[in-house]
Amino acid sequence: MVILKRPQRPTSSSVEDAFIAGAPDGGISTESIPETYNKGIPKGHKRQISLTIAPELLQRVDEIAKRTGQARAGIINMAIYRALEGDVFK
Incomplete structure (x- = not known):
């Protein structure tokens, strides 16, 4: 079987x-994070x-x-986000 045309990806x-924007890290503003903050690997x-x-x-x-x-990683990110946004550390 020969595929003549590459299938179109749905938009x-x-x-x-x-x-996606509603995800905890989907709308995080990076304005409060200095541009020079470079901990970890990008x-x-x-x-x-x-x-x-x-x-x-x-x-x-x-x-x-x-x-x-x-x-x-998603579960860990969500747990950290909820802990920081909730009252765990207040």
Whole structure:
């Protein structure tokens, strides 16, 4: 079988764009972060860091990630975001 034409990728809709923008890190303003803040390794508009975590806690994170279909990093990002935006550290 020969593919003569490359399939067209669907363009994102405004619903998809709104969903992505509604993510905790989708609308984070970088205005308050100095441009010289360069901790971690640049990965797009984010920074990669190293994290040490207890095996039991990592297992719980992985279980939640599997159950929700999210990536481990997404679960950890959401937990940090909610802790910082909530009343955990106030």
